[in-house]
Amino acid sequence: MAITVQEIAEKLQLSKSTVSKALNNASDVNENTRKMVVDEAIRMGYNLKNLKTQAKKRLCIFIENMDYDNIEQFAYEIILGFKSEALQNNYDVDIVPFTMNNKTKYKYDDYLLDNKYSGGFLLGFSFHDSFIQQLNNTIYPTVLLDNYIDNENVAWVGTDSYEGIQKAVNYLISQGHTKIALLNGGYNSRVSHERFYAFHAAMADHNLTVPDELIGRGDYTENCAERIVPGFLKYDVTAIVCANDKMAFGAIRELRRLGKSVPEDVSIIGYDNLPLASYTYPALTTIHQSRLELGKAAFFVLQKIFDGIPINKMLLKPRLIIRDSVSCIIKEK
Amino acid sequence: MAITVQEIAEKLQLSKSTVSKALNNASDVNENTRKMVVDEAIRMGYNLKNLKTQAKKRLCIFIENMDYDNIEQFAYEIILGFKSEALQNNYDVDIVPFTMNNKTKYKYDDYLLDNKYSGGFLLGFSFHDSFIQQLNNTIYPTVLLDNYIDNENVAWVGTDSYEGIQKAVNYLISQGHTKIALLNGGYNSRVSHERFYAFHAAMADHNLTVPDELIGRGDYTENCAERIVPGFLKYDVTAIVCANDKMAFGAIRELRRLGKSVPEDVSIIGYDNLPLASYTYPALTTIHQSRLELGKAAFFVLQKIFDGIPINKMLLKPRLIIRDSVSCIIKEK
Numbered sequence: 001m002a003i004t005v006q007e008i009a010e011k012l013q014l015s016k017s018t019v020s021k022a023l024n025n026a027s028d029v030n031e032n033t034r035k036m037v038v039d040e041a042i043r044m045g046y047n048l049k050n051l052k053t054q055a056k057k058r059l060c061i062f063i064e065n066m067d068y069d070n071i072e073q074f075a076y077e078i079i080l081g082f083k084s085e086a087l088q089n090n091y092d093v094d095i096v097p098f099t100m101n102n103k104t105k106y107k108y109d110d111y112l113l114d115n116k117y118s119g120g121f122l123l124g125f126s127f128h129d130s131f132i133q134q135l136n137n138t139i140y141p142t143v144l145l146d147n148y149i150d151n152e153n154v155a156w157v158g159t160d161s162y163e164g165i166q167k168a169v170n171y172l173i174s175q176g177h178t179k180i181a182l183l184n185g186g187y188n189s190r191v192s193h194e195r196f197y198a199f200h201a202a203m204a205d206h207n208l209t210v211p212d213e214l215i216g217r218g219d220y221t222e223n224c225a226e227r228i229v230p231g232f233l234k235y236d237v238t239a240i241v242c243a244n245d246k247m248a249f250g251a252i253r254e255l256r257r258l259g260k261s262v263p264e265d266v267s268i269i270g271y272d273n274l275p276l277a278s279y280t281y282p283a284l285t286t287i288h289q290s291r292l293e294l295g296k297a298a299f300f301v302l303q304k305i306f307d308g309i310p311i312n313k314m315l316l317k318p319r320l321i322i323r324d325s326v327s328c329i330i331k332e333k
Numbered sequence: 334m335a336i337t338v339q340e341i342a343e344k345l346q347l348s349k350s351t352v353s354k355a356l357n358n359a360s361d362v363n364e365n366t367r368k369m370v371v372d373e374a375i376r377m378g379y380n381l382k383n384l385k386t387q388a389k390k391r392l393c394i395f396i397e398n399m400d401y402d403n404i405e406q407f408a409y410e411i412i413l414g415f416k417s418e419a420l421q422n423n424y425d426v427d428i429v430p431f432t433m434n435n436k437t438k439y440k441y442d443d444y445l446l447d448n449k450y451s452g453g454f455l456l457g458f459s460f461h462d463s464f465i466q467q468l469n470n471t472i473y474p475t476v477l478l479d480n481y482i483d484n485e486n487v488a489w490v491g492t493d494s495y496e497g498i499q500k501a502v503n504y505l506i507s508q509g510h511t512k513i514a515l516l517n518g519g520y521n522s523r524v525s526h527e528r529f530y531a532f533h534a535a536m537a538d539h540n541l542t543v544p545d546e547l548i549g550r551g552d553y554t555e556n557c558a559e560r561i562v563p564g565f566l567k568y569d570v571t572a573i574v575c576a577n578d579k580m581a582f583g584a585i586r587e588l589r590r591l592g593k594s595v596p597e598d599v600s601i602i603g604y605d606n607l608p609l610a611s612y613t614y615p616a617l618t619t620i621h622q623s624r625l626e627l628g629k630a631a632f633f634v635l636q637k638i639f640d641g642i643p644i645n646k647m648l649l650k651p652r653l654i655i656r657d658s659v660s661c662i663i664k665e666k
Binding site for chain 1: 373629648650
């Protein structure tokens with residue numbers, strides 16, 4: 001049964017006309033009243049199609065090198081979380097998939113100005129990217145997923161890599177593994193550097209040093225595993241920590257191709273906990289990133305930058321999800 | 334001129350009775366309406382004494398080893414920022430200065446339960462403290478200033494130590510200093526560990542290694558400088574990075590006692606940018622922590638934990654404040 005303006009008005013003890021004005025984004029409605037009404041309308045299940053959001057405020061999500069079309073993909077829930085919070089706070093959100101074209105065509109600040117955006121959320125950009133370099137001087141509040149820029153208007157949102165890699169390494173070691181390799185992402189993303197240092201730190205906590213040959217520099221795609229995993233096997237690794245689930249899927253596929261079974265011969269831990277991770281064979285043990293919450297956090301951080309709070313980093317807690325891709329080899333020792 | 338209920342009602346396009354009810358915290362006023370009204374009343378300068386806050390929600394600030402009675406002191410603005418945000422969001426806030434007594438008398442969760450607090454903000458607690466150890470298992474949303482607990486209900490709020498120490502070291506090196514010592518705080522606080530590693534990392538960025546003798550383990554008090562600074566001089570340091578302003582004040586005093594002048598003989602950089610820092614002689618070059626914003630961020634993080642967002646860390650950006658306690662020695666080289 002559809003929620004009516006009348007019901008919202010009663011719930012909020014406001015006049016029906018005020019609620020109606022608010023939902024239609026009339027200019028003579030106080031901003032706080034409008035936000036409260038829309039907020040409550042959404043909570044009560046009011047049909048959002050009836051919501052006129054000619055919002056004065058607009059935000060832009062720039063995305064590159066990341067899939068977000070369906071829930072199976074990494075960025076999908078992040079964008080969903082960001083958009084839902086933004087809508088409830090009277091922001092319109094556009095998604096701009098960036099190609100080299102757009103980037104050469106536009107300067108970041110010019111693009112936001114010309115399109116009347118008040119801030120941006122950037123996902124998947126390469127650290128050395130000319131476009132992202134412009135962020136060093138942007139005057140627009142901007143949030144980056146897993147990347148860092150030294151500018152008071154730009155903040156980093158992500159999951160704590162040190163804690164995540166530490167949980168992965170500690171778990172492997174608790175299962176008797178000591179010859180552990182890291183299949184890392186490309187170093188054009190700041191987060192890859194963090195996972196690299198975090199891996200060495202976590203191993204060092206157990207007095208284990210890691211030879212360079214056990215650090216593989218991938219690119220976060222499934223295919224890069226083919227190039228890197230065979231090298232690990234020369235060193236009799238019993239476990240591989242992958243910097244994302246896609247590379248973990250690739251590692252499992254490549255190990256199978258080489259006649260190795262997971263987890264009997266080699267244990268695998270992923271990072272992200274994509275929905276697919278529970279359906280692979282073996283089901284993937286991985287580090288969970290709360291993607292919906294990451295998107296919400298990104299919006300909150302953007303708001304706080306608007307409020308003049310100089311946020312550098314907002315990091316969420318990772319969680320170890322134990323499935324079937326890690327074997328306990330303590331008996332074998 | 335005092336703001337009247339009528340004026341608030343007109344501004345918000347609400348009935349005078351609704352506004353009056355909201356300000357008097359009547360039970361039959363919708364929570365969102367109430368928040369909006371109090372929010373606007375505060376913005377318009379409505380006399381808060383007239384505000385009946387028999388708030389249902391209560392928060393507690395626990396503080397130890399920290400001064401907060403006046404604006405000269407480190408915690409004062411942090412608490413002010415937290416309280417102002419809390420009040421605007423209909424929370425009552427109590428401040429509980431903790432002594433060993435209280436701590437043995439009460440378990441953390443029992444204390445919050447018995448006093449109907451829905452969450453806590455802890456400042457200045459020692460990392461090994463039995464009381465803070467209870468936080469490993471607390472079910473109450475809790476925010477720590479500069480400390481870490483591995484619990485989804487507990488978040489860390491602070492200023493990014495890596496960026497702060499890096500800015501200090503980079504500035505000293507830009508002025509020709511290479512023999513740089515760190516006067517650190519006690520290692521019972523997690524942030525001291527971060528500043529220790531950050532110092533080594535920042536020096537390493539310039540291919541400089543730091544002998545153990547140039548790392549002083551203080552306790553964040555002015556007096557500890559007397560014990561540590563003489564040791565630094567044996568190694569002809571030209572600059573000292575202090576992990577807080579108080580130790581920097583102590584270092585300046587001790588150097589003067591030893592017949593050394595700041596910055597001619599030894600340069601000093603502090604951390605915090607206490608109000609006093611601009612009045613010392615020489616005026617202290619230091620790393621600014623936005624304390625009011627830290628307090629606001631702490632409240633905001635607490636709210637997000639209530640919303641189920643597993644926040645691990647919220648770090649603000651530090652800023653280098655250049656005054657007179659660092660000399661340029663490039664010509665002397």
